[in-house]
Amino acid sequence: MMNTVIPLALYKIKRPYHFLKTGLLKGLPGQIKYGFPARKLTIFTITGTDGKTTSSTILYHVLKAQGYKVALLTTVAAYLGDEEIDTGFHVTSPQPQDLQRFMHMMVKKGYTHLVLEVTSHGMYQYRTWGVTPTIVGLTNISAEHLDYHVTYEEYLAAKAELLRKGEVVVINADDVSFHRVKKYLSIETTVKQYSEDMKLPGKVATAIKERFPEKYNQQNARLAFVMAKEAGVNDNHYCEGITDFPGIAGRMQFVPTNKRFEVVVDFAHTPQGLEATLSALRDHMKKNKKKGRLIAVYGAAGLRDRSKRPIMGTIGVELADIVIFTAEDPRTENVWSIIRQMKENLQEGHDKIISIPDRGKAIAYAIKELAKTGDVVAILGKGHEKSMCFGTTEYPWSDQEAALESLR
DSSP states (O other): OOOHHHHHHHHHHHHHHHHIEEEEEEEEHHHHHTTEEEEEGGEEEEEEESSSSHHHHHHHHHHHHTTTOEEOOOSOOOOOTEEEEEOOSSSSSSOOOHHHHHHHHHTTTTTOOOEEEOOOOHHHHTTTTTTOSEEEEEEEOSSSHHHSSSSSSHHHHHHHHHTTOOSSSEEEETSTHHHHHHHHHHTTTTEEOOOOTTTOOOOHHHHHHHOOOSSSHHHHHHHHHHHHHHHHOOOHHHHHHHOOOOOOOSEEEEOOOOOEEEEEEEEEEEEEHHHHHHHOOOHHHTTOOOSSEEEEEOOOOOSSSSGGHHHHHHHHHOOOOOEOOOOOOOOTTTHHHHHHHTTTTOOOOOOGGGOOOSHHHHHHHHIIOOOOOOOEEEEOOOOTTOEETTTEEEEEEOOHHHHHHOOO
């Protein structure tokens, strides 16, 4: 009990510190320096445990199809219209002075709308200082980042803080957090919801299904649809944006190969994300009449929520035919220790598991030694990321490049 109480007390004490250090001493000067740019923009924010980046990017493409001068800022990329820009942020929610500078650049170039992906860390640390969104979307809230937020309730509260800022809030009626989230919202807030069973216009439903075979991406598209309707986007432009959606690096990204098996890279790094991705790949194999095996390569991050490790191990054994446990940003933890924790709840299925702590060797083994005709090799957990942390150092790394090297 004491071990939980002490970190929770520290977590609460640190909040005023972030208010002073990040909000007042960085955010406010940034607002003043750049002329309070957020006041001149219509801002849409999206948060949640999984699907933030995809939902944000879908909404951006849909708003662009409607003709809005719109910018996008997510974990993966920043766009001003069609122009991709290197912000150098390297985090989902940048520091407030950097965010103010980005919005100032938008205003100078005549942009009117911003789609902003926001994390719980960003909210807790006041990195979105000065941002008052018009519409806020929520994908889901599952137990994640408890290494930082200590408890699920504190994690949910950090997410809910963003929701309370919006004039309109769009939440997922299918998510376990649905009723808890509603309790955090003011009676003045306009609450919209979406779900797997929601009634959609025929052409919208068709466009979503044709573009996104994965159920979780269909949910992301439904969230974007409800937000887009609130923003005045008509159904034709929504369908146009969906149809032209190019996909996102590291999100269900199929690596080019002339082999008789497939290789896919995805960012799934939470229990819910892992289950959704492996289930979607099972559906993909069934739809395409692939009678091979699903081979999953992934790990669990060091110095992050340890409670999810055995859950991640169990999900892989239940949904994949072969699982290779490997490194995934071990930081200062021992990779073998992390792998052992991923196995600790398994009563059976140990014959499905191969442990290779070197991620490059794990990917090479899956592709060169295991993969046969009809198989799908899923490399999960890193997605778009271009580095991997060992100790306290970030080393260059790309799952896509590692896969291509093995395929060559």
